[in-house]
Amino acid sequence: MSALAKAATGVGCAVLALPLLAALIVAALLNAALPGGGAAAAPSSHALADIPPAMLALYQRAAPACPGLSWTILAAIGKVETDHARHPTMVSTAGAVGPMQFLPTTFAAYAYPVPPDGANPPTPWDPVDAVFAAARMLCANGARGGTDLHRAVFAYNHSEQYVAEVLHIAGQYAIAAPAPTQAAATAVGFARRQFGTPYVWGGNGPADGGFDCSGLTQAAYHAADITLPRVAQAQYNAGPHIPTKSPHSPGDLLFFGTSPSNITHVGIYSGPGLMIDAPHPGAVVRERPIDITRRADYQGATRPASHGSSR
Template identity: 70%
Template sequence: MSSVFAKAAGGIGCAVLALPLLAVLTVVALLGSVLPGGSVSAAPSRHALADIPPRMLALYRRAAPECPGLSWTILAAIGKVETDHGRHPTMVSSAHAVGPMQFLPSTFASYAYPVPPGGKRPPTPWDPVDAVYAAARLLCANGARNGKNPRRAIWHYNPDRAYVNHVLAVAANYAAATPAPTGAAARAVAFARAQLGTPYVWGGDGPSEGGFDCSGLTQAAYRAAGLTIPRVAQAQYDHGPRLPNGAQRVPGDLLFFGTSPAHITHVSLYTGNGQAIDAPHPGAVVRKGPANTGAPSFQGATRPAVPGGGAR
């Protein structure tokens, strides 16, 4: 394939994925982290690993993508505050809320369907799977979607300001700190941030061509960092080095989206705190928003800024 057609393929990929991606990346550029001290994709802190039963930790992380932009740490913090992750001996409140996430049965019924994988039939607020998924849906319906207003979402769970502050404090302690970027990763992130607001251009490699497409931006970012990676998104994904599923992402990682690992159509640059920079589609500009790694289209991540990760 010639370089012209390779660039075209990369540009087409960005544009094809951009329409479904736009539905979940509807935030303004330069949006801060979804949660102070935490993020949608944050790894569990040592405190979280010690405090949360493994089954519940896995459940919180599995249920969070039910609401794009919702941090699993918020679900876990609510579970902690309400029943200590199901450890409360009765799990029945004076207001007759029940189960590990403390739902009134009437409220639970509004968020119980569809029944999540592994849930009970019929669903019940006593079942941890049903309850955690219902909590994610309740939060999503009241401000948590796309990280728009997590404080409002938590307030709707329990309309008490002290409760909201308590949940957010617990959530912040459950998220491992995101390492600061260093070396090539830091330079790649800095370059990408400097391009915010630059127009999307199909096949574009930079300002000399009027702007970037998705893989043009990520290639240029790593070129500015002194590393050479392939031009198109699929080739960048194949180039690696790949990260294992569940690995903590760090600033500078590349995030890949598509219908399968063999059909990558979009790439973004992770900047930390659950955020990424990408060039999304024609008519848009380079922007920063949720990393969206909980989306069904997310296929994996690579880390070019490691020894052997890019040819100089």
């Protein structure tokens, strides 16, 4: 971390044998392409074998404290620092302590609010407190919405090699999400251009004064030359459906309701932990954090760009 002087520490901090330029390139590429967001990225077989189940669940639970942050980043930091709390002492020569290697003074800046099941008062020795504090620190330095993961991890430890290693490990921990097709990218771009447009029930666009949820998704894919049914239930039925544990790709449609046969809302997945939608009367088209693992009304996702009716 920035205040830890990690070069002098004896815990974690193994580095990649990469020239600095190569490390920067790897970091930049992974920053742009890291799959999934929050708890949404499915763990790879490597992650399941390497991360203790309790720590994996904790990384996934803490990531939504920073909308758009992938749990894989927290897990990769936990791996580099203490091998997921397996290090026998978890004390560095610089005085950093605990599973995420915080100096007590640095930890204090990110310790509150006390997370569920955390120690009270919070302590960097407690895994729950430490992982949530790490998520908050990353968020404060560029990780919110995936804006600048490189800067966020560099703030955690001022080393380009550290950044490259963390992003490399994070990439290994998640099942890779498919790259969005041109049609999906067009649909997301259209939806972004509608930010601030009022919600209008039954609305199909400016001629109606705004959009409702399925009017927005239909119009977005119309811009990509893919025809969708008009209402959310019909869009859900049209598919093609994405397997439950598969990672999302920008342009996927996320559906909500009380059951698969009672879909009441749809939005467009736009990036790690984010969704664009026209939410409800009195609101406007916006992009917001979304953690589907904590939504009891989430019913599944489709990928129209892989199987649509082209005009």
